[in-house]
Amino acid sequence: MNERQIHLDYHTFSSQYRVRLSEGHTRLLLENYDYPDGWQPREAPLFIRYPDAYPRMQPAIYIPENLHYTQGPVVHRMQCKFDGWKRWCTHHIPWERFELVTTDDNIDFMDVVRASLAHPSVRNPLQDPAPKSFLQRIH
Amino acid sequence: MSGSTATTTPQTTIRIPAPAVTALRDALLRPDGRERVAFGYCSRSGNDLLLTEVEQVPDENHRHSSPGSCRPTTACEREFISRCTSRDLHPVFFHSHPFTDTAWFSTLDRQLIDRFRKWLTTLYPDRDLLFGVLGHEEMRIERVTADDSRPVAVDIKGEWELEQPVRPTHTAAPDAPAVDTERFDRHLRAFGEAGQTKLANTHVAVVGCGGIGSILAQTLARLGIGKLTLIDPDEIEVSNLPRLPGCTHGDVGQLKVSAMHQRCWEANPDCDIISIARPVQETEDYLKNADIIVAGVDRVTARYWVNQFAVRHLIPYVDAGTVIETSDADPPQIESMEVYIQTIVPGVTACFDCLDRGDPDQAYRESLDSAEEKAAVERGYIDADIEPEPAVIDLNQLAAAHTVSAVKRLALGTQPPVAFRKYDDVSGDQALLETHPNASCPTCLGNSLALGDSTISSAADQEIATAPLDDAALANPLEQTDRTTRDWFPPAVTAFFASDLAQHPTTDP
Numbered sequence A: 001m002n003e004r005q006i007h008l009d010y011h012t013f014s015s016q017y018r019v020r021l022s023e024g025h026t027r028l029l030l031e032n033y034d035y036p037d038g039w040q041p042r043e044a045p046l047f048i049r050y051p052d053a054y055p056r057m058q059p060a061i062y063i064p065e066n067l068h069y070t071q072g073p074v075v076h077r078m079q080c081k082f083d084g085w086k087r088w089c090t091h092h093i094p095w096e097r098f099e100l101v102t103t104d105d106n107i108d109f110m111d112v113v114r115a116s117l118a119h120p121s122v123r124n125p126l127q128d129p130a131p132k133s134f135l136q137r138i139h
Numbered sequence B: 001m002s003g004s005t006a007t008t009t010p011q012t013t014i015r016i017p018a019p020a021v022t023a024l025r026d027a028l029l030r031p032d033g034r035e036r037v038a039f040g041y042c043s044r045s046g047n048d049l050l051l052t053e054v055e056q057v058p059d060e061n062h063r064h065s066s067p068g069s070c071r072p073t074t075a076c077e078r079e080f081i082s083r084c085t086s087r088d089l090h091p092v093f094f095h096s097h098p099f100t101d102t103a104w105f106s107t108l109d110r111q112l113i114d115r116f117r118k119w120l121t122t123l124y125p126d127r128d129l130l131f132g133v134l135g136h137e138e139m140r141i142e143r144v145t146a147d148d149s150r151p152v153a154v155d156i157k158g159e160w161e162l163e164q165p166v167r168p169t170h171t172a173a174p175d176a177p178a179v180d181t182e183r184f185d186r187h188l189r190a191f192g193e194a195g196q197t198k199l200a201n202t203h204v205a206v207v208g209c210g211g212i213g214s215i216l217a218q219t220l221a222r223l224g225i226g227k228l229t230l231i232d233p234d235e236i237e238v239s240n241l242p243r244l245p246g247c248t249h250g251d252v253g254q255l256k257v258s259a260m261h262q263r264c265w266e267a268n269p270d271c272d273i274i275s276i277a278r279p280v281q282e283t284e285d286y287l288k289n290a291d292i293i294v295a296g297v298d299r300v301t302a303r304y305w306v307n308q309f310a311v312r313h314l315i316p317y318v319d320a321g322t323v324i325e326t327s328d329a330d331p332p333q334i335e336s337m338e339v340y341i342q343t344i345v346p347g348v349t350a351c352f353d354c355l356d357r358g359d360p361d362q363a364y365r366e367s368l369d370s371a372e373e374k375a376a377v378e379r380g381y382i383d384a385d386i387e388p389e390p391a392v393i394d395l396n397q398l399a400a401a402h403t404v405s406a407v408k409r410l411a412l413g414t415q416p417p418v419a420f421r422k423y424d425d426v427s428g429d430q431a432l433l434e435t436h437p438n439a440s441c442p443t444c445l446g447n448s449l450a451l452g453d454s455t456i457s458s459a460a461d462q463e464i465a466t467a468p469l470d471d472a473a474l475a476n477p478l479e480q481t482d483r484t485t486r487d488w489f490p491p492a493v494t495a496f497f498a499s500d501l502a503q504h505p506t507t508d509p
């Protein structure tokens, strides 16, 4: 695990959220993540679990288990071992540029996570038309 | 004074990949024959130091630079020290002696070093302070403390890449006992006593003691490698026996490392063996002391991790793997039996990730905990059961033989190892490739190279890295869950993070 990269993530997220990092550098909590329209409440925590081989491997994303989506079914929410949380399935999101979050205008991993949260009934936000336009809209 | 005759044994080794040595030469030894200064940035790895980053001091930042002396401006020196401290790195002040082939510090150099000692050792007691001098053929580095100045052993990684060889004044001291000339008689006729002594002074960590690793460990012991660290968390199963030489039914249920420890000791009682029955990700402190890491493991996440560790600590790593492709027919027909051996010399050759090796789907599966794996299977993201891959002992022996060959070349330093070897035992086709670090590699040319023990990259990070953590509360944070009182945001969530996380300012540092 590359702690320097995790620190860079921390600083980048800090400009937008209240951020906490575990001392072992395995978890990063965004306390007030702004969930897209349809989620209740809109402002809630989201946590990122870093794998041993980060940034070679993509991190895992978790959302509170009783965060509600009011506008339809949700396909990406999976059981996990963390009580109170569900894993947000991101296995369809490519991890090719090895960037969780960037300060530039490029679409990064968290942008696609946001797109899939905005369209939680869509299996793959990179293939379906609606999320693609969402990505274009936010950039 | 020539360092080559020094009698004291350096306690510390500084590892420098060949490209950094070339960068130093280019910065310091120019055709005009003037002395110049260059800055090096070091990180720590246990007792050792790692150097990959060299900064040329531009001519305009030299107070003077002549064929007999040189000195950068004070401002330039201060800025360098400040960059080192804010990045948790240690400074090396290099200068050149273009008038000579050898490397030594002049009386004038010593006076200057003394002034730096007074200035810096009290101001930054936690920094290592190093001075280096480069002649045309020799390099000398000394570590300066408040009390003394001692030579540091220099270990140039990938020396074969240097257009002009540079000889360190000090290298790691051979401290192995005399070679058993009777036992190694036939080796001595091939490697000579000096070569066999080098092998006896080499510490190899063997990650994975399965089909390839078990052969590797025993062959390395018989080769005369002086120290072996064997790592594998698993026990021997009946289905392993056809691929574990020396193991029998009586070994079933025993830890693989214990069985291999015994076999290696029988093969060479002079070999110092440590066995660790843990996942490799938990063996950092053992791996850090290895001269070479070899791995023959199935788990791609383990290979990613070992690769990143090797790149981070500048330790050569030989990755061995086999792939047997069969037809879907019943009975299956073997289509190919391939061996892949990659020799990774961090900063010099490509790493595992430079070549984008590994299987993302397999890595994803390995990254899931049991609850997540069950959920992923239910959703059809991954297959319910994965069948074991075919494996046979003769292919593992081929892989192990090529891996030992790479270890031998790295340890003896007489021939460069083959950076990447692919061999198909069905067609007989072999590909031997040279490799170079890939500019878009997330590991080697990201910021893992020579990161060493350091976790911080800027002054702002020190605030994060030094935040307190309540270890006791970490054990079972979720047991504190109060399900009756929790609302949409359960107390477990708060407790989970309150215990594991340190709060930090919300403003952008």
Ligand SMILES: [Zn+2]
Pocket: B350, B351, B352, B353, B354, B355, B437, B438, B441, B442, B443, B444, B445
């Ligand atoms: Zn690489």
